[in-house]
Amino acid sequence: MRSSMAPAVPRRILPVIVLSQFAGTSLWFAVNAVLPDLQRGWALPPAALASLTTAVQxxxxxxxxxxxxxxxxxRFPPTRVFLFCAxxxxxxxxxxxxxxxxxxxLLALRFAVGFLLAGIYPVGMKIAASWYREGLGAALGVLIGALVLGTAxxxxxxxxxxxxxxAFATGGLQPWQWVVLSVSVLAALGGIATASLVPEHRMGAGAPVRLRALSALWREPRLRASVFGYFGHMWELYSLYVLVPVVIATRHAGTTVSALxxxxxAAGALGCAGGGLFVRRFGSARVARWQLATSGACCVLAPAMLSAPQPLFVAWLLLWGLSVAGDSPQFxxxxxxxxxxEVVGSVLxxxxxxxxxxxxxxxxxxxRAAQAWPLAAVLPWLAVGPLLGVLAMRPLFRAAP
Structure with a gap:
């Protein structure tokens, strides 16, 4: 319960942080979105899709x-770190x-963008945590939802x-250049907004990173269950994001691929927010397990859905996008x-x-597998991560100590 003496959080704080997070993380998949243009114009190798994405990661x-x-x-004001990195x-x-x-x-620049995103996404979370020590869970869902929208x-x-x-003036730029520059301007504005509109509200110095936190990941059963569930989620999440245009391109072409x-x-943002609504009733573990199991089922259904009628195909994609990211805040x-x-920061x-x-x-x-084999044979293997994640989470449903 908030102390009566605690100052109220200005209403602008969360919207500014959310919009800045959205703006900054839009850099994450900026090149993936225009990669077909670059492959046509630059004759990039077939492995470029994997290499450019892993460079950022x-x-x-x-x-x-x-x-x-x-x-x-x-050591430095977080809002200034966020500004510099943005x-x-x-x-x-x-x-x-x-x-x-x-x-x-191009690969080097993508690696640099990924490196600097470490000063945007986690630091943005730290700034939010300094203001929302109470109700951080709700704020976290909104923030990760903003990250998903930024990715889209x-x-x-x-x-x-x-x-x-x-369809409108671009100053002579090619479409892919307009996308890249627009995202860059947006990210810069996000950094400026945070530095200008969010006052410093520090939590105090964080604990240094401790290597013994690595042993805690295995030693503590409930922590191990949470972490390994998250690892299963990460096996699927970004591979799906990379392959979504490839999947859509089996039935569509041109800008329809980008729009879908x-x-x-973007449906993942709804999954993040919607999952938060169920947490108070069912708990984070159940909500995360439901969403992880749902996204895993979407993997398994891929062979049938790739040839399904168009409305069912689109519904499958939207459900997959919603569930694959919706469990992120809960993990x-x-x-x-x-x-x-004493080691929570190091564990995270x-x-x-x-x-x-x-x-x-x-x-x-x-x-690389999708370049060698049909998608119907490849996509179901994404379910390995969710399956192992769901199994790993079993200790979270035993009686709490």
Missing amino acids: LGFVAGTLVFALLTLAD LAAAACNAAIAALDGQYAL LPHGLRALAGEGGM AFWTI SALTARNAPP TFTNCIGFAISVASIEVFV
Whole structure:
């Protein structure tokens, strides 16, 4: 219960943080959304889809470890860290628009964007936590929903750009350049908004990263259940995000692919928010298990759905997009709740790093497999992660100590 002496949180704080998080994380899949344009214009290798995505993921893993080990968000005002990273990531992303087929430089810039995203996504969460110590769970659902929408945004912008030119003035830019630069401007504005409109409200210095937190991931049964459920979720999540346009392209072409990819990924924001509504009644563990099981079922149903009538095909995609991301806030909450209090920050850091490393392996496996075999034979194997995750979560449903 809030103390009567505690100051009220200004109403603008959560909307500003949410919109800034949305803006900053729109950089994550900016190149994926325009990759078909780059493949046509630059003759990129078939492996480019996997390599460019894993470059961002590896950059994020490296950035998360560096930011945590150097405690940058404790040594410097978090809003300033967020601003610097948003501006630097926007600049790295905008530089892509000036490239002309330099694939190695494109990979390096994507790694840099991933590294700097570690100063946007986790630091944005830290800023929110400093203001919403009570009711953080609800704020977390909204924030992760914003991340999902940010991930979807470049696909939506590519759909707006149209085929063969823009439906509105672009100053002579090619559609893919307009998408890349628009996302960069948005990310920069998000950083400026946070630094300008969110006052410092620090929680105090965080605890340094402790390696013994790694042993806690295995030693504590309920924490192990939460973390391994999350790992199963990460096996599926980003591989699906990478493959969504490939799946849609089996039935559609052009900007329809981008538009439907946007709505499929964006549905996850509804899953995050909707899941939060059920948590008070059913608990985070049950909500996460339901959504993980649902997304796993969507994997298994892929062979039938790929040839299903169009309305059923679209409904399947939307349900998959909704459930694959909707459990993210609940896994974050479960991991924080079940971690030993003295190492909770370290546990979250290592869990995120391992989870994103798993996503790198999964992306490499499934993108390359999809180039060698039919999607109907590949997509069901994404269910391995959700299946193992659901099984790993069983200790969460035993009587709590």
